[in-house]
Amino acid sequence: MRISNRRVIGWACAALVTGAPVLAHHSFATQYDINKPVEMRGTVTKVEWTNPHARFYIDVKDEKGQVSNWNWEMASPNVLTRNGWKPNTLKLGDEITVGGYLARTAPRMAIAGAIKDASGRPLFASAQADLPPAK
């Protein structure tokens, strides 16, 4: 597989600086692994605009030409909407790039931290949910 280490280091760096995304409906660490950052480019095959989390599925081709379908979790539609999303922001057939973290047990499942849409525009993907208390 062709891997850009510089990109991955950048992602790991972002993770160390910001911490893993804190989620509302479940805690990050019980489902995803902060030590397993992953990034990939693929074609959108399905979008689920659903609670408690919106999801998209992408077909990803490896260097041998094998295609596998990945399930990516995002924030909820409510949070996405309040951060500028619409249900059709991602469309079937869109070629996107996404970075995030692998699920601990589920195969081909990950949580999205950052997405670039077909035009290269960065999109909000999941929330830094726990705002620090105001002092």
Place this chain on the structure above:
Amino acid sequence: MRKHRATFAIVAAVAVAAPLQAQITVPTTRPPTTRAGGNITAKPPEGPLPRQASGRPDLTGLWLRRGGIGDIRQGLKPGETLPLLPETVARMRKLMANEDPQLHCLPLPTPRANPYPFRMVETPTHLFILNESMHGYRQVFMDGRGHPAPDELLPSWHGHSIGRWEGDTLVVDTVGFHPSTWFDNYGHLHSEKLHTIERFTRRNLGNLDIEITIDDPGAYSRTFTLNFNAQLMTGNELMEYICEENNQDLAYIEGLAAPGLEAEKSGK
């Protein structure tokens, strides 16, 4: 420079340890608008405290709580610890993360919150707190009644709440909680003796201070108080949140709810 090298080494170690999949050309930064409940501004709207015709503060509005989302200890004073009774610790040690009521789309009673707003609606006889999350509503009786007698008190997820004004602060007193609810993702528990006293003080147009006193001799050795703040979400409305419609996560959650508890209790 040395510090930068050290940071790089740690980062590289993390990166190398990660099993990497797929081909990649990717974003390395997060977009700037990563705020949870929505597009609230870091600074809430400014203005004086709005008042009702009666002269009392008007708490009406859509509010988003800050703090204490995953762990209520964020509401404690710096350095303060929760006065857990040993039996509460023993119960918490056994909790698995996938037992969290929230994961099963069940309500989030006081003092629990997640990053979704709530709307306060006051009538002459009732205050309603409408939670976007889990579509939970709270009913607070404002007509001067007391709590039911203990043998008539039905256990419920949000308990039985009565409210009164003390100056500019709304005080909500709640008993009768369903005993199996959790305070947070960490699994801080309570007993059937839980009694909460919430003090809502709208400081100004954009800020609502929330002080929650937890009185639960069945699970804690003394009362303690949590302090949070909520900000007014302007230009927003409650949105539908049907948690059950695609709850895939439950099947993949693993491990203890409070994996750090052993180390905490052993002083490590």
